[in-house]
Every structure is written in structure tokens, then in C-alpha cells.
Amino acid sequence: MSGLFITFEGPDGAGKTTVLSAIAEQFNQAQRRDIVVTREPGGNQISESIRRIILDPKNTEMDVRTEALLYAAARRQHIQETIQPALDENKIVLCDRFVDSSVAYQGAGRQIGEDAVYQMNQFATNGLTPDLTVYVDVPSEVGLARIKAHRDVVDRLDAETLSFHKRVRAAYQRLAAAHPDRIVTIDATKPLPEVINEAKLLITNAIKRHQ
Ligand SMILES: Nc1ncnc2c1ncn2[C@@H]1O[C@H](COP(=O)(O)OP(=O)(O)OP(=O)(O)O)[C@@H](O)[C@H]1O
Numbered sequence: 001m002s003g004l005f006i007t008f009e010g011p012d013g014a015g016k017t018t019v020l021s022a023i024a025e026q027f028n029q030a031q032r033r034d035i036v037v038t039r040e041p042g043g044n045q046i047s048e049s050i051r052r053i054i055l056d057p058k059n060t061e062m063d064v065r066t067e068a069l070l071y072a073a074a075r076r077q078h079i080q081e082t083i084q085p086a087l088d089e090n091k092i093v094l095c096d097r098f099v100d101s102s103v104a105y106q107g108a109g110r111q112i113g114e115d116a117v118y119q120m121n122q123f124a125t126n127g128l129t130p131d132l133t134v135y136v137d138v139p140s141e142v143g144l145a146r147i148k149a150h151r152d153v154v155d156r157l158d159a160e161t162l163s164f165h166k167r168v169r170a171a172y173q174r175l176a177a178a179h180p181d182r183i184v185t186i187d188a189t190k191p192l193p194e195v196i197n198e199a200k201l202l203i204t205n206a207i208k209r210h211q
């Protein structure tokens with residue numbers, strides 16, 4: 001039996017990272033041993049190095065397809081080093097972003113084609129698909145305002161135009177409509193404790209179904 005692969009997705013500033021770490025914290029000590037919390041791009045030394053290159057605001061010359069390929073390369077390494085070994089050990093992997101991010105940000109945000117980006121990622125993932133995706137949804141203006149209010153460093157993607165971020169959100173909403181069995185939407189304009197509770201319930205139910 002394989003483990004359980006759960007991803008968190010959403011526009012910048014939706015609250016994914018905050019919600020994910022609160023949930024991981026709330027699981028008891030015994031459960032925590034079976035849970036791996038990780039993120040994309042990143043999760044290991046090579047993928048974190050790629051992350052620094054992609055997000056560096058100085059890298060203004062980066063071509064949009066180069067960017068898409070770098071995200072996919074970081075993902076491949078992340079799967080091989082972190083995700084697949086944990087799933088093989090029957091663990092629960094909670095991952096901050098995965099292929100849906102590439103479809104939304106590079107496919108729609110950068111306008112290089114949602115299907116083209118999805119297909120390119122099939123090579124990187126060899127078809128690995130999350131069992132559940134928690135989509136934390138906020139209007140782009142709300143997410144960006146949260147980032148501006150709370151973050152000292154704004155990365156190359158955060159700094160994109162409002163229209164870029166609106167295309168990203170619209171693509172996420174299309175993905176959620178197209179994959180209702182996998183992607184569950186949470187309204188993240190609600191107060192943080194409510195968002196955390198809703199996400200925790202989704203994960204707890206997924207774990208129960210999996211046992
Ligand atoms: N429901 C909420 N209501 C108000 N503020 C929130 C809510 N959720 C998160 N925040 C705040 O918004 C900020 C951004 O949250 P967080 O970093 O978790 O977002 P994120 O989705 O991981 O963003 P990114 O993808 O850009 O890293 C944080 O300061 C967090 O405390």
C-alpha cells in the first residue's frame with residue numbers, strides 16, 4: 001500500500017503555508033512521525049537551489065519557458081528525493097504547491113499554454129497525481145495585500161502585475177471545476193482559524209478513507 005499525497009494550492013498570499021504548518025502542528029506526536037511537510041519549488045538541496053534562481057528578483061532576463069522547465073526540474077528532483085520515498089514508506093505527504101501551480105502560473109499567468117505546461121510536467125512527474133488538493137482561494141488583490149503587509153522580501157513572482165495574478169486565480173478556478181473529485185476549494189477570505197479547521201477536516205477525512 002502506498003502513502004497519501006496531499007497538495008495545497010492557491011494564489012500568492014492565500015494562506016497555504018500558514019494553514020499547512022498550523023495543521024502539521026496540530027497532529028499529535030505519533031501522527032507527526034508519519035507526516036512529511038514539504039514545498040515546491042524546494043524540499044531538498046538541489047530543488048532549493050533552483051528555487052533561489054527562479055525567485056531571485058534580479059533574474060529579469062529569465063525566459064518564460066526556461067522558468068517553466070526549472071519548476072519542472074525542481075519538481076522531478078523533489079519527487080525522486082522526497083515525495084516518492086515517503087509514499088513508499090506509507091507516509092502522508094503534505095506538499096505546498098505541485099503541478100497545478102505550474103499550470104496556473106506558467107500556463108495561464110505567463111500565457112505559454114495550460115495544456116502544454118501540463119504535458120511537459122507529465123514527463124517530470126511520470127504521472128504522479130495528488131490524492132487530494134486543498135485549493136485555498138482568495139481574490140488576487142487580497143492575497144497581494146497580505147503579502148505586502150507581512151513580508152519584507154517580495155520575490156520575482158509576487159512582484160508580477162495584478163493581471164498576471166488574476167489569470168493565475170482564474171486558471172486555478174478552472175482546474176477546481178475540471179477536477180472536482182481531487183480539488184476541494186476553501187474560501188480563504190474567512191478568518192484564519194476557520195480556514196485551518198476546514199483544511200484539517202478535509203485532511204483528516206482523507207486519512208480515514210485511506211486507512
Ligand atoms: N484567512 C486569513 N486571514 C487573514 N490573514 C491571513 C489568512 N491566511 C493567511 N493570512 C496571512 O497572510 C499572509 C500570507 O500567508 P501565507 O504566507 O501563508 O500565504 P501563502 O499562500 O503561503 O503565500 P505564498 O504562496 O505567496 O507563499 C501571512 O501573514 C498570514 O498570516
Ligand SMILES: Cc1cn([C@H]2C[C@H](O)[C@@H](COP(=O)(O)O)O2)c(=O)[nH]c1=O
Binds near residue numbers: 040041099106
Ligand atoms: C511550484 C510553483 C510555484 N510557482 C510560484 C508561486 C509562488 O509565487 C512561488 C513559490 O513560492 P511560494 O513560497 O509558494 O510563494 O513560485 C510557480 O510559478 N510555478 C510552480 O510550479
